[in-house]
Amino acid sequence: MNEPRTPARYSEIFRLDGVADPFPAYADLRQRAPVHRLVQPDGVETWFVCRYEEARAALTDPRLAHHLSHARTALESAGIELTEERIEFGAAHLLHSDPPDHTRLRGVVKRAFTPAAIERLRPRVQQITDDLLDGIADRAGADLVETLAHPLPVLVICELLGVPVADRDRFRVWAEAALTPSYVENRPMTRAAGDAALREYLTELVERTRHDATVDDAAFDDRPDLLRTLITARDEQGLLAEREVVAMLYLLLVAGFESTTNFLGNTILRLLLERVSLDRLRDDPALLHAAVEESLRLDGPVQRSTLRTAVQDLTIGGVAVPEGSVVSIGLASANRDRTRFADADAFHPDRSDQAHLAFGHGRHFCLGAPLARLEGEIALSSLLRRYTTIRLAVRPEELRWRHTFLRGLTTLPVVFTAD
Numbered sequence: 001m002n003e004p005r006t007p008a009r010y011s012e013i014f015r016l017d018g019v020a021d022p023f024p025a026y027a028d029l030r031q032r033a034p035v036h037r038l039v040q041p042d043g044v045e046t047w048f049v050c051r052y053e054e055a056r057a058a059l060t061d062p063r064l065a066h067h068l069s070h071a072r073t074a075l076e077s078a079g080i081e082l083t084e085e086r087i088e089f090g091a092a093h094l095l096h097s098d099p100p101d102h103t104r105l106r107g108v109v110k111r112a113f114t115p116a117a118i119e120r121l122r123p124r125v126q127q128i129t130d131d132l133l134d135g136i137a138d139r140a141g142a143d144l145v146e147t148l149a150h151p152l153p154v155l156v157i158c159e160l161l162g163v164p165v166a167d168r169d170r171f172r173v174w175a176e177a178a179l180t181p182s183y184v185e186n187r188p189m190t191r192a193a194g195d196a197a198l199r200e201y202l203t204e205l206v207e208r209t210r211h212d213a214t215v216d217d218a219a220f221d222d223r224p225d226l227l228r229t230l231i232t233a234r235d236e237q238g239l240l241a242e243r244e245v246v247a248m249l250y251l252l253l254v255a256g257f258e259s260t261t262n263f264l265g266n267t268i269l270r271l272l273l274e275r276v277s278l279d280r281l282r283d284d285p286a287l288l289h290a291a292v293e294e295s296l297r298l299d300g301p302v303q304r305s306t307l308r309t310a311v312q313d314l315t316i317g318g319v320a321v322p323e324g325s326v327v328s329i330g331l332a333s334a335n336r337d338r339t340r341f342a343d344a345d346a347f348h349p350d351r352s353d354q355a356h357l358a359f360g361h362g363r364h365f366c367l368g369a370p371l372a373r374l375e376g377e378i379a380l381s382s383l384l385r386r387y388t389t390i391r392l393a394v395r396p397e398e399l400r401w402r403h404t405f406l407r408g409l410t411t412l413p414v415v416f417t418a419d
C-alpha cells in the first residue's frame, strides 16, 4: 500500500478542539488505513499507527527506537529546539532509552515493581485510601479527583520513592506543565519551565538525601525507599550516572501519579455514566477487576504519546515509513479496533478479552502497571464499601481535562448515599 491520502482535518486530533471525543476520528482513520501521516500544530509530521495489530507489532519493532536523538532531525525541521542538555537528560530516562541502556536502567528498579513486591504494599495503600475517605466521611458529596484520584497515587508514589509528600501540590503544577504539548496556548506555565522546575527540585532532593541520614525511611516496610536505592546504585554499585538518578525519579514521579489519577477518574466516571450496578461490583471482585480492565481499554489515560523514531526505512501495515520519521503509536485507537474487540466502542464490564494496549506492550511495557491496578482495585472497592449510591453532580461534558494526548478529568463532583 502506498501512503494513504489522509484529509488534513484528521490532524485535528492534535488540537484541543478535537480531543473531547477523538474516537470518531480514530475510527475513520482505522477504516482508511493502518498508518497515516498527520501534521501537528507545531509542524512536526507524525506517522500515526491507528489499528490494533500494527500498533502491537510497532511496540516491539526494533527499527522503531526510543532514543530522543533519533528524532532530532524531524523535530528541528519543525523548529523545535532540542538542546544537547535536553537530549542527554532524555537519554538518561528509561522510557527514552534503547538496549543495552534500557536493560541496565530497568534492572535497577524492576524488583520494586514486580506483582509480588506490589502486593506487599496492599495494607499501606488500603490505609492511605481509608484515611482519604475518612476525610470526606461527613460530607454528602465530594470532588473525587481532588479527594481521591489525585492524592492517592501521589501519596503512594511519594512514599515508595521517599519524596516529601508536603511538596505534592507543586509536583502537580510542574508535571502538568511539563506534560502539556508546547503548542497549547493559554497555559499557566511553559513546558520548559515545568520541566526545569521539577528537575531542579529532584536534583536538590538527591543531594539532600545523600547527606542526610535522618530522612525518614519508607513507611511501607523496612526496605529502603527507591530514592535511596537509586543513590546506592549510583554511589556504591556504579550502575547509574548522576543524571540517570534524577531522570529515573522524574519518570517514576510523573508516571506514578499523572496516569493513575487520570485512570481512577476515568474509571469512576465510566462506571457512573454506564450505570453499572454498584451492588454487583461490590459483591463480585472478579467483575470489579474485569470492569477496571475494560475502562483501561475504552478510556486509557495514554492516548498516543507512545512515540518512536524510525531508525531505518520500514513498512507498517504495508505503508512505507521513511527513516527519521516520528511515529506515534495510537494505543487508544488500537484499543477500539473492532477487528480485534467485538462491539469495541461499548463498555462491557464483564468482557473476558483483556488484551488491551493501555499499558503498552513489549520491552517498555508499563513498569507501574501492577501498582496502578492495585490502586484502582483498592480505590473502587473502598468507595463501594462505603456508599450505596454515587451520582454525578454535574454534566459529564464539564469534567474533561483539555489535553491532546492524555485522557483524564480535572474534576469529578459526585453526591453520595451511604447506608
Ligand code: HEM
Binding pocket: 094, 095, 096, 106, 157, 251, 252, 255, 256, 257, 259, 260, 263, 300, 301, 302, 305, 306, 307, 331, 357, 358, 359, 360, 361, 363, 364, 365, 366, 367, 368, 369, 371, 372
Ligand atoms: C511506561 C501507561 C501507571 C511507570 C508506560 C507505558 C504506558 C504506560 C502506555 C509505555 C510507554 C511507551 O511504550 O512508550 C500507564 C498507565 C498507567 C500507568 C495507563 C495508569 C493506569 C504507572 C505507574 C508507574 C508507571 C503507577 C510508576 C510507579 C512507568 C514507567 C514506564 C511506563 C517507569 C517506562 C517503562 C520502560 O520504558 O521500560 N506506562 N502507566 N506507570 N510507566 Fe506507566
